[in-house]
Amino acid sequence: MTTIIGHHTTKFGELWQHSLFDLVKQSVFGALKDSGLGKDEVEAIFFGNMLGGVLENNLHGGAKLAEMLGLNIPIFRVESACASGGVAFNLGMNYITSSQAKTVLVVGAEKMTDYAADAVISGLSSATSGEEQEAGLTFPGLYAMLARYYLEKYSYTEKHLAYVSVKNHYHGLLNDNAHFQKKITVADVLASPYVADPLKVLDSSPISDGASALIITTDKSLIKKAKRAVSVLASEVATDSISLSARKNLDELLATRIAAEKAFREAKITPKDISIAEVHDCFSIAELLAMEDLGFWKKGTAGKHMETMSTMHGNGSDFIVNSSGGLKAAGHPVGATGIKQIGEVYLQLTEQAGKRQIHKPRYGLAHNVGGSGGTAVVTILGN
Amino acid sequence: MTTIIGHHTTKFGELWQHSLFDLVKQSVFGALKDSGLGKDEVEAIFFGNMLGGVLENNLHGGAKLAEMLGLNIPIFRVESACASGGVAFNLGMNYITSSQAKTVLVVGAEKMTDYAADAVISGLSSATSGEEQEAGLTFPGLYAMLARYYLEKYSYTEKHLAYVSVKNHYHGLLNDNAHFQKKITVADVLASPYVADPLKVLDSSPISDGASALIITTDKSLIKKAKRAVSVLASEVATDSISLSARKNLDELLATRIAAEKAFREAKITPKDISIAEVHDCFSIAELLAMEDLGFWKKGTAGKHMETMSTMHGNGSDFIVNSSGGLKAAGHPVGATGIKQIGEVYLQLTEQAGKRQIHKPRYGLAHNVGGSGGTAVVTILGN
DSSP, X not given: OOEEXXXXXXXXXXXXXXXXXXHHHHHHHHHHHHHTOOGGGOOEEEEEOSSHHHHHOOOOHHHHHHHHHTOOSOEEEEOBTBTHHHHHHHHHHHHHHTTSOSEEEEEEEEOOTXXXXXXXXXXXXXXXXXXXXXXXXXXXXXXXXXXXXXXXXXXXXXXXXXXXXXXXXXXHTTOTTOSOOOOOOHHHHHHSOEEETTEEXXXXXXXXXXXXXXXXXXXXXXXXHOSSOEEEEEEEEEEOOSSGGGOSOSSSOHHHHHHXXXXXXXXXXXXXXXXXXXXXXXXXXXXXXXXXXXXSXXXXXXXXXHHHTTTSTTSSOSOEEOTTOHHHHHOOOHXXXXXXXXXHXXXXXXXXXXXXXXXXXOEEEEEEXXXXXXXXXXXXXXX | OOEEEEEEEOOOBOOTTOOHHHHHHHHHHHHHHHHTOOGGGXXXXXXXXXXXXXXXXXXXXXXXXXXXXXXXXXXXXEOBTBTHHHHHHHHHHHHHHTTSOSEEEEEEEEOOTTSOHHHHHHHHHTTSOHHHHHTTOOHHHHHHHHHHHHHHHTTOOHHHHHHXXXXXXXXXXXXXXXXXXXXXXXXXXXXXOEEETTEEGGGBOOOOBEEEEEEEEOOHHHHHHOSSOEEEEEEEEEEOOSSGGGOSOSSSOHHHHHHHHHHHHHHTOOGGXXXXXXXXXXXXXXXXXXXXXXXXXXXXXXXXXXXXXXXSTTSSOSOEEOTTOHHHHHOOOHHHHHHHHHHHHHHHHTTOOGGGOOXXXXXXXXXXXXTTTTEEEEEEEEO
16 A cells, blocks of 8 residues: 655745745655655655746756756656646556556645746636636636635525635644634635635635645555555546536536545545545635535535534534645645645644644545646545 | 557647647547547546746646546646656556556647747756756757767767768658658758857757647557557656756766666667667757667767768668657657657557658667756657
8 A cells, every 4th residue: 555654844935035946855855854764765756836837937847856866766747737736646656556666755846926926827827728818817717706606506605705714724823834824704804805706815825835745655664664654545636627618517626526536436435434634725615615526515515514614623523624724824835735735634644733633533635626627636545 | 568559640840820739639639540549438648748838828738638528537747848748658658557547648749839939949948957047058058068078079070960960851851740851961961050069050950839649558459459559668767967067977868878778678678679769869969879878879989870871761771760850850849759759669660651661660769858868768669
C-alpha cells in the first residue's frame, strides 16, 4: 500500500521575500526532514504548478528541481489549473503503482502576490474557456452564477454561503500557517462588498504564495522507519467541460461526483466513514456544492446543514471540514493547494494538527478542483 | 506489452488558419480513425504542450479536451519545455503499466507562429534558468556555446555541423507534412547568416505550428484488431541541471545518456540493433551530441561520421536518422515534437513512411530533449 511518510507546508500568505523556487525548496527539504529521508532516496518527483509560465516566464520546473537537488531522476511538471497539486499527487501515486519507483516526492507551489492584480486575474482566467475569457468572465463571475442558481433552486439566502467562510476563518485562527488568522462573523461576511453578486469579498479565497510537499512510498523498510505513516486508500481524477455553458447541471460539479464515487469504491468505505475532509472552497458556494457532490450530504441540503455549523471544530461533531482553514482562510496558492489539503488530512490522521486536532480521526478525504469544475481530484487516506 | 495502434500528425508549418485546439482536434480524431477506435474507448489522455499559457493564456487543457470529446475521463496536461510531448508519452505508458487504464491517447501540440517573434523567443527562454534569462541568453546562444566547445575540443569545423541540416532537409523533401520541403547544400548552410556564432540560420530548427497524437493500449483484442501495431519496448526520462553553468561536461547531454542507457537495458537491445532514429536536432550541434550520448557513435566521432552522410536516406545504409526531416526540416512545434518523433518511428516500422520508407526496419528509437538538456526522453519501439 502506498503510504505518506513525510509532509511539509510552508506559511501561506503574501511572502514577498520568497521566490517560487525558494518556497519549493522550503517545502521539499521540510518534507525530506519530516520523513527522515535523504534526497538521494527520492526516485521521481511530480511538481504541480499553474502560473509559473504565465506570471514569471518560469517553465521547465523539472530541470530547475533537478538542479536544486543535484539529481538526474525523472521529474515531471503537471498543470491542471487549481487542481495542479492534486493531479501531481495522483500521477505520483500512479508512478509508484506502475513499479517505476518505490519512493516519490510530490510538491506543489505557487507565487502569486508579486504581480499586478490584473495579471493574476488574467492568468487565472487561462483556466476558463476561450469564449468565457472573451466575454470577460473571471472565476468570481462563474462561481457567482453557480451560487445564484443554487440559492434560487433550493431557496437559500446569502447567509447560507456566509456560514462556510465563518467556519473556515475560525479554523484558520487555529493554523499558524494560514494566510488569515482572523475570526469573522456572518454579519461581517454579509457586510463585505460584492465581488460578483451574490458572492462577496468574504465568500472568496485570497491570492496567496506558498508550497507544500509530501513523500509517498511503498518501501516497507521506509514505512517501518517512519515516525508517522498514513496509507493512501484511493486517488481519483475526473474531468468535465471547461465551459459552464456546456454542462447539463449547474447545481453539481460532475467531475467531483465521478471522482468521489470512484474513490469511495476503491477505498471500500462510504462518506459516513470520513472524520475529516479538506474540500475545495475557492468560493463559499464551492464548499456547499462539494459537500453534496462528494456524497456527504444530499443534493440541495448543504445550506440547511451549514445552519448547524456541525462541520466546525469544537462543535462536538465527529466530522470536520476544512480544518486547515480551507482555501478561504488558509490561502490558495493554486499549485500548492491540492498537496496542502492532503497534507492537512495526513497531519490530522497522525495527530499532529495541534490546536485544530480532532479526536482520533480514522479516515480523511481531500478534494481539489481545477477551474469551475473542469478537473476534480479526490484522495482518501486512512490506516 | 503496451502497443501503439494508431497515429496522426498534422501538417507542421505556419498554420495561421488553425488554432491550438484546432490542431489538437485534427491529430486526435486522425489517430482515433487510424486505430479504428471510437473516442469512448479512450480511458485517459496525456496532453503535452509548452507555451499555451505563456503565449495565449490557454491553460487547463485537460478540461478543454474533456469538452471537445464529451468525456469525463482522467486527462493530464504535462509540460517539460520542448520535451513536453515525450514526457506525456512516458506518463501515458506509466498509466497503462499501473493498470489504471488499458487504452490511452497521447497528444502533443503547439501554436507558435501567431505571435510576435520576441514573445515566442521570450516564451521559449522560460525553459532556461533565471540567471540565463537575466543574462539575455536564449537557446541559440546556449547551443552555440555547446557547439563552440565541441568544435574546438574535437577539431571540427562549421562544415561538420552543416552536414546535419543538409541531411535533414533532404529528408524533409520526402515528407509532405514537413515545414520545409527544400533541398539545401553545405554551401547554403555556411553562407546563411549567423544566429549565434558558430550556429547559423540553417543550423537552427524553425518556429512551427502542429500537433501529433498516438493511441497506446495493452488491450489484446484492440491490438489484434489493429491494422498496424508496434510494441513500445522502453520509455525512459532523465533530468539534468537547467543551467549549462551547473553541468560537469559540456560535450554531452547527461540526461540523454542516462535515459538512453536505461532504455536500452529495458528493451534488451543495443544501439547497433536500431535501424531508424528520430533525434532531437533543435540545432545541428544537438544531433551530433545526441548521436554520441545515445550510444550510436563514440564520444567525439560524430563529426567524422557525418562526413560520410551514412545516416541519410538513399545512401545504402541500414541506419537512418531523422527520416521525418527532424526538427530542422519537419519543423518544431515544441509540444508536438516528441509525439511526432515516436509517430515517425511507428510509421517506419509499419512500412507507412512512403517516399522516405527505409527497408524493413526492425527497431527504432525516438529522442526528445527539453531546454539545453535539462530533460531527456528516450523511447524504443520494435516488434
